[in-house]
Amino acid sequence: xxxxxxxxxxxxxxxxxxxxxxxxxxxxxxxxxxxxxxxxxxxxxxxxxxxxxxxxxxxxxxxxxxxxxxxxxxxxxxxxxxxxxxxxxxxxxxxxxxxxxxxxxxxxxxxx
Amino acid sequence: xxxxxxxxxxxxxxxxxxxxxxxxxxxxxxxxxxxxxxxxxxxxxxxxxxxxxxxxxxxxxxxxxxxxxxxxxxxxxxxxxxxxxxxxxxxxxxxxxxxxxxxxxxxxxxxxxx
Numbered sequence: 272x273x274x275x276x277x278x279x280x281x282x283x284x285x286x287x288x289x290x291x292x293x294x295x296x297x298x299x300x301x302x303x304x305x306x307x308x309x310x311x312x313x314x315x316x317x318x319x320x321x322x323x324x325x326x327x328x329x330x331x332x333x334x335x336x337x338x339x340x341x342x343x344x345x346x347x348x349x350x351x352x353x354x355x356x357x358x359x360x361x362x363x364x365x366x367x368x369x370x371x372x373x374x375x376x377x378x379x380x381x382x383x
Numbered sequence: 384x385x386x387x388x389x390x391x392x393x394x395x396x397x398x399x400x401x402x403x404x405x406x407x408x409x410x411x412x413x414x415x416x417x418x419x420x421x422x423x424x425x426x427x428x429x430x431x432x433x434x435x436x437x438x439x440x441x442x443x444x445x446x447x448x449x450x451x452x453x454x455x456x457x458x459x460x461x462x463x464x465x466x467x468x469x470x471x472x473x474x475x476x477x478x479x480x481x482x483x484x485x486x487x488x489x490x491x492x493x494x495x496x497x
Binding site: 275277302304311312313314315316319321326327362364366369370371372373374375376377379 | 387414415417419424425426427428429432472474476480482483484485486487488489490
C-alpha cells in the first residue's frame with residue numbers, strides 16, 4: 272500500500288491553457304474525493320466518485336472543470352482555459368467503509 | 384449551510400505544555416468529525432475520527448472530544464513536542480450530503496518551541 276499518489280506535484284501554466292491532474296487512490300478504496308485549498312484556508316470539496324460514478328459536484332466546479340474516474344481506478348481533474356483564480360493546491364483523497372480520508376500530497380497549480 | 388470555525392487561528396507554546404484546540408460547527412446533523420494534521424506544502428493526515436454517536440477518541444498523546452448537541456469538538460495534545468508543529472484542521476461530514484464529503488475549518492497553526 273503506497274498511499275494516495277498525485278501527479279504532478281507542481282504545475283505552472285499561463286492563463287488560458289488547459290491542465291490535467293491525476294490521482295491514484297489506495298487500490299481497495301472505492302470512494303474518491305477532490306478538494307481545492309487556497310493559502311490560509313481549509314480544503315473545499317469539489318467532487319466525489321463512488322467507483323466510476325461521479326455522484327456529487329460542488330457549485331465551485333464551473334463548466335471549465337471536468338473530472339473522470341474511468342473503470343473506478345485512477346481519477347483525472349481537468350481545468351480548461353485556466354484563470355489566475357484557479358491557482359490553488361488541488362488535493363485528492365480516498366476512503367473505504369471506515370470513512371477515514373487518506374489524502375495525497377496534492378498538486379500545486381500556479382496560473383501566470 | 385454547515386460552517387466550521389476553529390479557534391485560535393495560531394498558537395505558540397513551549398515544549399512540554401498540554402494544549403487544547405477548539406472546533407465549532409453550526410449544524411449537528413453529521414456522520415462524524417475528523418481531526419487532521421497538515422505540514423507546510425503537504426497533504427493532510429487523519430489523526431482521529433469520532434463517529435456522531437461517540438463522545439471521544441484517543442490516540443497516543445491525542446484526545447478528541449465531541450459534543451454534537453452544542454456543535455463543539457476539542458483536540459487535546461499532551462506534553463507537546465516540536466514535532467507537533469503543524470496546522471491542525473477539523474472537519475465534519477454532513478448527513479445532508481450522503482457522500483461522506485467533509486467541510487473543513489480554516490485550521491489552527493501550532494508552533495511548539497524547543
